[in-house]
Amino acid sequence: MERIEELVQAAKEAALIGGIVLKENFRKVREENIEEKAEKDFVSYVDKTSEQRIRDFLSKKFPGHLVVGEEEGGRDEGEYVWYIDPLDGTKNYIAGFPIFGVSVGLIHEGEPVVGAVYLPAFNSLYWAGKGLGAYKDGKPIRVSQTSDVRFSVVAYGFPSRAKRKLDTYWFIFKEVFDKVAAMRRPGAAAVDLCFVAEGVFEGLMEFELHPWDINAGIVILKEAGGNYRVMENNSKRDIVASNGRIQGFLEEVVGRYL
Known part of the structure; x- marks a missing residue:
């Protein structure tokens, strides 16, 4: 495998490149600039521009790697495959809710190794590389040591265009909600991790x-001691x-419901 440190640095730079686009346009996207890809699934020029700039950067830096993005797709059968979410939390972003991010992950021979x-x-940057630990703004991070479900806070999420019956999610939510300290739905999976x-x-x-x-x-979570x-x-x-x-x-x- 190529040097993990170099791959991590590239992931960090790529995420920041996409983030510049998001910063410049936050709370400036108008309704006429929003497209509905599918029912309740939105995209704007911000998502597309962010992804294209990240793709350009990674393709130039690693011409032999494959890149798969939310907006443009891509082939995923290769030794090195980068996965890009140029705007995780699009609905939050459009609404002006500040929980959103850029996610850049690398898979090597089927294993997530960099994120x-x-x-x-x-202005917070999380990153991790296999065997290197997990960091936020240069400082090591670790998962919570809480083991008692009663004192735990759990995030959850399902798409607005959910394909399953909503009752499935309601039963799961209800059972967990009844036992934990609190539940939260920030609306961006990469951020939640x-x-x-x-x-x-x-x-x-x-x-x-x-x-x-x-x-x-998941690379960041695993390197921080999570599961x-x-x-x-x-x-x-x-x-x-x-x-x-x-x-x-x-x-x-x-497992009881799915």
Whole structure:
């Protein structure tokens, strides 16, 4: 494998490149500049511009690598595959809610090995590389040490265009909500994974995702000492992740309904 440090640095730079676009346009996107890709699934020139600039950077730096993005897709059968979410939390961004980010993750021979997630509204950059640990703005981060479900905060999420019956998610939410201290729905999976990695949340359950939603975040979470399980659902993915201490509880609940 190529030097992990070089790959991590590239992921960080790529996330920042996309983040510049998001910063420049935050709270400036007008309704006429928003397209509906599918029911309740929006995109704007911001997503597209961010992705194109990241693609250009990575393609020039690693011409032999493949790049897959949310907006333009791409081939994913190769030794090195970069997954880009140029704007994780598009609806938040359009609404002016500052929980959104740029996610850049690298897969090497099928294994997530590098991740960088940038939150422009907070100027916070999370990153990790296999065996190097996880960091936020240059400082090491670790998952929460809380093991008691009663004192745990859990994030959750499912798409507005959910393909499953909403009752499925309601039953999962209700059972977890009844036992934990609180539940939160920030609306951006990559960001949520970083929040688990740094100990803000003890766990998360998010459904019907794509690889670009989670590939960067799971590297950061794992290197911060956390745990996760990704479940394939046709072309989508469900993820249950945590500090490792409440993983069993979350998997047990989700497993009863899915």
